[in-house]
Amino acid sequence: MTAMSTGDTGPTLADRILGGWLGRIAGNMLGKPVEQGEVWTRERIDGYLRGADALPLTDYLPAPPTGRDGRDLRPEWRDCVRGRVHGSCRDDDVDYAILGLDLLETHGFAFTTEQVGDLWLLRLPYLQTFTAERAAYRNLANGLRPPLTATYDNPYQEWIGALIRADVHGWTSPGAPHRAASLARRDAVLSHTGNGVYGAMWAAALISAAFTAPTVRQAVDEALTVIPAGCRLARTVRRVASLHEAGLPWEDTLGTLARETAGLGWIHTVPNAAVLTAGLLYGDGDFTTTIALTVRGGLDTDSNGATAGSVAGVHCGAPAIPGQWKDPLQDTVRSAVFGFDGARIGDLAKRTLRLARTGT
Template identity: 25%
Template structure:
C-alpha cells in the first residue's frame, strides 16, 4: 500500500492538531477523580493554546532524530533528556537522578522509580508513529527506546501499544483492527492489555460509559485521580490502586472515549476527559489517534479554529541555540515530512515518485506483530536483529540488560537485578557477546577488566572468547566481583573488548551502587 505525500502531510498535521486539541481540552481537569460534563473548551484559548507536556516533550525527540536519524536510541534520547527537559517531578525526575548517577537506560527508568508504570511515556508515542507510518514494528521499536529512558513495565507497554496502533492508523482506519494491532505488540497479561480489554468488554456488554469507567478503574486500579483531592471527595466504589501504577487505567479510559464516542471526534474526546484521572493525556492521545485516521482536513472546525496553528511549550529548556523548537503545527509537520526519507530509507520511501515522494506501508495481517520465532516482543530489547534467539533471550532480562553495539560485535551487560552491591557479598553480572547480524564471520574477542582498588574478580580479569557465525549462537560469560576490601560506595569497573584482527573495539562500563533500591 502506497501513501502519497499529500495524504501523509494531512494525516501528520491531523495528528499534531488532534494532540493539541485533546491536551487543551483535558488540561483543566487533570488529576481529579470524578465524572465531568465537558462538552467543549473551558478556557479561552484565542488561537494561543496553553502549553502541554503531552506535545512539547516530543519536540526534543524531533531534534534528536534530525541529528542522529535512524541510529537514535535510548542513550541518545537520555542525553537529550538530561540537557533539554526541565521537569524534575515524578518519573521525569527519577530518571534524571538515575542518569546523573551513571545509570543508563533501561536502568534509568526502572531503579528507585515508583512511577515507572505511569503515563509519562505513552504520551510521546506520536513522533514515532508519524516517522514510521504504516510500519508499526518500527514505530514500536523506537517507542521502546524512548520509554525506557524514564519508565519500565506498564509505562513501556503503554507507549509501545500506542506507537504501533498509531503507526498502523496511517494504513488502517477500523478502530477494532487498530486496537488489536496495538495489543499484538504487548504481553497478553500485562496491565495495559487488561485495561484495554476491560473497556472493550464493557462496551460490548451494553454498559454505558460511566459503568465502563468503573469496570476499568476497579479492574486495573490506579491513583492518578487522587492527586491533591480531599479524602472526603473520593468515590467510595472506585478502588485505590498502587501509587504510580496509572498507565493501565488511563489507557483503558482512552479506549472508552474512542468506543463510546461512536466515531464523533468531539464526543470521543469529551467522553475520555469526562472520565477524569489523567485527562490531558487521555484527551491528547485520543485526539492524535483520531487526527491520524481522519486527517487535518476532516477535523471539525469548532475544535480546530479556537487553537489556530500555535504550539506553546513549558517543559523544554530552550535557551541553547542547539535546540530548534517548532512554534506551529505546520512547522512541526513539515519537519517530520523532511525527515521521513532519510529515517525510513529505501525501499520504504521512493523519493523520485511523481508529485513528491511516496511511502510503502504494510497492510492487513502485516500490521500485526509477528508470532513466529521472530516474534516482536523483541522490541522490548534492542531492535529487530536477524537472529531470533536474541529476541527471546533478551526480553526475559529487561529491564536490567544494557546493549552496547560495537559494529563487528555486540555486548549485552545483564545486571540480573537492581545494580547494587553489599560489602562482603559477591556480586555477579553476565556478559552476552554476539557477532553483529550483518556479518557472517566468526571472530576472536579479547576481554580485559579494569577494576577499582579493593575489588577483585573471582576469575582472571583477562580472557579470550570465540564468537561463531552470527546465526550459530552466542557466548555468555559470568563475572563475579569480590569487594571485601573496597571502601567506596560507588563501584565502577570497565570491560575492554577488542575484536582480534579488526578495528572494532569497545568499553562496557559497569556501575554498582552500595546499598539497595528503595522501590
C-alpha cells in the same frame, strides 16, 4: 518504508500527520484545566459541564460557573477555556512530542536510549519534568546510565509518562505498528519498566495503525499485537473492547474498569489506558466525540485527551478536525524545549512528514 497503501483515497499522509499534531495539542488543551484525577472525578467533570450547560461537550471547556470550581481548576485554565485559547499552552504532553521530533532529526531512527537521555539534559529544563521522567533526569545528572536510570529510586516506573512520549514514533512509522513500538520501547526504557514501557509501545502502535486501519477498533486490535498478551495493560484494553462490543453504555464500562483497576492511582498507565480505549471506541472515529468522552472519563485528562486527539486526528486527517478545535491554536505551540517555543504547528508537521517519508 511505510505500509501506507498507494491506492488510499482518504486523507493524504501530510493531512494525517498534521491531524495528529493538531489533535494532540487540542486534546491536551481540552483536558488541562481538570488534570487532577483525585479532585476532578468523572462525576465532578460532568457536574461542572452540566452547571455550565455544556453537555454534550463539543468545544473547549467553558469558564468556571462558580468560584469554587475556579479555585480547583489547574491554574492554566484561563488560557485553555473556550473563547480564551490563543495558541497552545505549554505542557509536557506536547514538549515530549517536540523532543521526540528533535531526537529523530538529530540521531535518526537508529538512536540509542543513551542519546534520548543526552537530549533531555541538553534541551529540557529539569523542573518541566515530572514523576518517572524527573527521577530518570536526576539519575542521568548523577551519572547513572540506562537501564538504571529507570529503576533507581523511581516509584513511578509504570506511570503514564512514557506513553505520552510515544506519538512521534507512530507518526513517523505510518502503517507499521511493530516498527513504531520498537522505537517507542527504546525511548521508554530510559525511565520506565513493565506496563509503563508497554503503554508507550501500545500507544505508538495505535497511532501508527490509525494511518491505515479502516476503523478505530481495528487500530486498537492491531496495537495489542505489539505487547505481551498476558500483561495487565493488554488485559485491560481487551476488557474495555469486550464491554463495548457487548453494548454496555460508556458510563458503565468506565465504572466497571474503575473498580477493576482500583488502587493503581490516577497517573498509572493501566487505568488511563482504559479511559483512553473507551474514548476511542465509543467515539467511533468522530474527532469531537472521541476527545470529549476521553476527557470526561477523568484521571490524567490532559494526557489522555492528547493521545486520543492524536489517534483521532491521524485517523480522520486535519481537514476533518472541526474548526472550533484547531482555529484557536493559531498554528502556534508554546514549549519548554529549548529552541522550540513559538514554533508553528504546521512546520512541526512538515518536519515529521519528511521523517515519515524517508524512514531512515
